[in-house]
Amino acid sequence: MHVRLIYLVLCRLAQWLTLLxxxxxxxxxxxxxxxxxxxILRRANPKPRLDWTDRAILAALAGTFPRR
Structure with missing residues (x-):
């Protein structure tokens, strides 16, 4: 399970580097x-199931936004 989280984080980092x-x-x-x-996806499936890796990535990304 930890390998999947590391893989997802590395994929996101690579995607961000291409945006620079x-x-x-x-x-x-x-x-x-x-x-x-x-x-569109929310209309198709209003209650998606998130696993722990999805929650960890979303929490890390949400922490990067400035607070108002």
Whole structure:
């Protein structure tokens, strides 16, 4: 199970590194596309099941946002 978490974290890091050289407009378009896909998936399955690796990654990512 720990190997899966490490794998997912490394995949996310690789994805973030590919975003660095891209212009902000491209990033904004990608965010809009991902939000739309997320909305579609929520309509299809309103109660997704998260396992502990999903929760750990979401908690780590949520900690990076500035608090208001």
């Amino acid at each position: 050289p891209r212009p902000n407009a491209d990033k904004d378009v990608e965010i809009l596309i991902l939000r739309h896909e997320n909305a």
